[in-house]
Amino acid sequence: MCPEAIREITILPGRNKQGEPERFDAITIRPGETISIVGPTGSGKSALVNDIEIFAQNDTVTGRTVLVNGRQPPEEFVRDPAQKPVALITQHTKCLADLMVREFLLMHLRSRKIEDETVVQRTIDLANEFTGEKIRGDMKMTSLSGGQTRSLMVADAIVISNTPIILLDEVESAGIFKGRVIETLKRYGKAVIFVTHDPLVSLLSKRRIVMRDGSVEKVIEPGDSEREALDEAIRLDDIICRMRERIRAGETFTAPVSA
Amino acid sequence: MKLVIAAGPPSAGKTAVIRQIIGQMRDRLAIAYMKIDVVRAFEDEELAAEFGIPTKKIYSGDLCPDHAGIMVMSDAIAWAEEHAADLLIVESAGLCLRCSPYTTQSLGIVVLSAVSGTNTPLKMGAMLALADIAVVTRIDLVSQAEKEVFRERIREVSAALDIVETNAVQGTGMRYLLRAINAFPEIENPESIVLRGAPPLGVCTICIGKKEIGWQQHFGVIRKLEGADYLYRGD
Ligand SMILES: Nc1nc2c(ncn2[C@@H]2O[C@H](COP(=O)(O)OP(=O)(O)OP(=O)(O)O)[C@@H](O)[C@H]2O)c(=O)[nH]1
Ligand SMILES: Nc1ncnc2c1ncn2[C@@H]1O[C@H](COP(=O)(O)OP(=O)(O)OP(=O)(O)O)[C@@H](O)[C@H]1O
């Protein structure tokens, strides 16, 4: 579908909030990679993914430049949704479309010029793997919960938009099985960039970009050195998940919780 | 001098978009700004304070703001030229969805908010159909899928319309709008500027103050409830 295959995306430095130059040379992202963007609130995490989403050309607040395969990307990459290689699931997704889930997905198919309508059900099925609250095609988009909406948007980005790069701004913030989302994204060979405050999501990524004051402070590539911390994060996350489900179900915790 | 006319529903982000245009072009161009609103507007004071440019506002009161705009447009062009402006930006309140404020020799920009509901583009009629560029704001608040669905809706109304998606507060995506303004020709002859669309017939006895209800009380353009579909449509 894309006029040229994406081999890599390169982020070139801009300026921090004080206007001082950023201190990295270039950050290169390739298909199949997972990267997390971490940092305090207001440090510029969303601004960074927004730069990637619109392939900034020194024309955003950050002054960064984003290249595709080493060059300025063709205009269709930014302007033609059917050719755009990135899908961004924003931090504030609240779907306001006055449509049923099925109609909404059908409209999206139409804008992507996809004929095969079975894709709609496949998208809904995948979304239902990400969330505990079942989504049906005849539900109103506006009646979906936050977790359902995000699950559907992630599934939509994978199945319908089918972009090689997916940007997720705080996927963990709603009732969504983040472990399963990450697994699925890896299975589909997507390059995934997570903006996150979540230790598990951060540790599951191969690289970590640390933001401060509007600029990239450092890029950490831990390799296997954080294996123990990751195992611990998985164990704790599992406990928290089960506690959450039990709390939702109205249970009490009088006996000790085991891992 | 170039003329840009921006319209769109209340709070769509017209001023936010115009702020970005002014902020990014004022190094190279002298810009003047006029707001046409119905009862109250503050943009003229805000933009004058922020950018130190000549600004003006007019209130249309009981008149359709687009009609009012057309009435004063040639004076406005003369006013901006007195200030040696290279670019006059007119922001219309755009409340009347039957009319559209765009003229010949101007770049017509319609501003829509991506969170205003999927059917909004279908409801906007001439304001959308007669524009040159649609600027979709609040793109920061919707997902890729919603963006695409919204875009598809705009295309249903006008397949050829150039669409620019932006977070108007941050100015993302503005490069395409700026490029269109840069490429747009100057006003050739102010005397020959005309309204692009034929405005709908707006005259009936209600317009002139008769308040009785029921079509039997009125003459001019009247309609009954039965079969009250379009009696007349402009372009
Ligand atoms: N998040 C977000 N907010 C926006 C965007 N565009 C505009 N806003 C905000 O929406 C509000 C209304 O924007 P305005 O630019 O004043 O809208 P307008 O169309 O000029 O409104 P009127 O002239 O009063 O009809 C402001 O608080 C803007 O900051 C956008 O792209 N994203
Ligand atoms: N390099 C920069 N130069 C100037 N302003 C910047 C820069 N980076 C970010 N900003 C601005 O700082 C503000 C906060 O940034 P942003 O929303 O990206 O933070 P965040 O890390 O995503 O925060 P949160 O965790 O709360 O979502 C935004 O208004 C953004 O435009």
Ligand SMILES: [Mg+2]
């Ligand atoms: Mg953020």
Ligand SMILES: [Mg+2]
């Ligand atoms: Mg305004």
Ligand SMILES: [Zn+2]
């Ligand atoms: Zn009117």
